[in-house]
Amino acid sequence: MKTRIRELRAKTGITQEELAQQVGVRRETIVFLEKGKYNPSLKLAYRVARTLGSTIEEVFIFEEEDLA
Amino acid sequence: MKTRIRELRAKTGITQEELAQQVGVRRETIVFLEKGKYNPSLKLAYRVARTLGSTIEEVFIFEEEDLA
DNA sequence: ACACATTGTTAGATATACCTAACAGGTGCA
DNA sequence: TGCACCTGTTAGGTATATCTAACAATGTGT
Numbered sequence: 734m735k736t737r738i739r740e741l742r743a744k745t746g747i748t749q750e751e752l753a754q755q756v757g758v759r760r761e762t763i764v765f766l767e768k769g770k771y772n773p774s775l776k777l778a779y780r781v782a783r784t785l786g787s788t789i790e791e792v793f794i795f796e797e798e799d800l801a
Numbered sequence: 802m803k804t805r806i807r808e809l810r811a812k813t814g815i816t817q818e819e820l821a822q823q824v825g826v827r828r829e830t831i832v833f834l835e836k837g838k839y840n841p842s843l844k845l846a847y848r849v850a851r852t853l854g855s856t857i858e859e860v861f862i863f864e865e866e867d868l869a
Numbered sequence: 870a871c872a873c874a875t876t877g878t879t880a881g882a883t884a885t886a887c888c889t890a891a892c893a894g895g896t897g898c899a
Numbered sequence: 900t901g902c903a904c905c906t907g908t909t910a911g912g913t914a915t916a917t918c919t920a921a922c923a924a925t926g927t928g929t
Contacts, residue, residue: 734844748905757869762887764907771886774916775846775857776802776867783868789843789857799844800851801825816875827918832877839916842886 735794738767741785756780803862806835809853824848 742752749767753760758777765771766781773781775789782792810820817835821828826845833839834849841849843857850860 749907750905759888760906761889761908765887768907772842772844774840774886775843775861776840776863777886778843778846779863779867793843795844795847799847817877818875828876829878829919830917833916836877842916845916 734769734772734796734799736767736769737787737792737794738763738781738785741787741792742767745785752781752784755784802837802840802864802867804835804837805855805860805862806831806849806853809855809860810835813853820849820852823852 738752742749747755749760749763753763756763756777757780762777763781766773766777778789778793782789785792806820810817815823817831818828821831824831824845825848830845831849834841834845846857846861850857853860
């Protein structure tokens with residue numbers, strides 16, 4: 734799964750650390766999310782999206798394989 | 802977290818078992834989701850939403866506390 | 870009342886999201 | 900050069916989503 738986290742972070746000018754704090758997770762978690770290295774819980778995805786001023790389906794980009 | 806799974810299932814006339822099969826999880830998982838008893842992974846939420854012909858943010862209803 | 874489909878619940882096992890701590894590489898600025 | 904700040908990575912631990920299997924409860928039609 735790809736994400737627009739980095740892009741949206743840049744747009745709002747916040748760091749991984751700041752995003753992590755606002756969302757309530759560790760910075761490493763943001764790093765992993767940003768790189769698509771794991772599949773977050775729905776609530777976490779929601780908090781990230783809202784903190785970035787966006788929606789889940791705009792921040793997280795699903796692929797064919799995610800439906801199978 | 803509340804969901805509209807049961808409502809949408811009724812609308813499309815499919816059972817928990819059928820939804821589970823289409824989504825690729827066990828029926829118990831659907832039961833728990835439907836009752837808001839746990840916080841699914843983002844990909845699972847996506848598959849459930851698509852299978853019900855809807856979107857994540859329409860199927861899963863977030864509350865204040867989900868932002869904290 | 871009886872069958873049958875659907876839904877609900879429980880308990881134990883497994884996978885993995887997420888935490889914690891620590892360190893390394895890059896970039897900009899004094 | 901040297902110091903901050905930001906980012907990336909790694910390893911071990913904890914919590915919990917999901918699986919499996921089995922059974923109970925409820926509903927629905929005959």
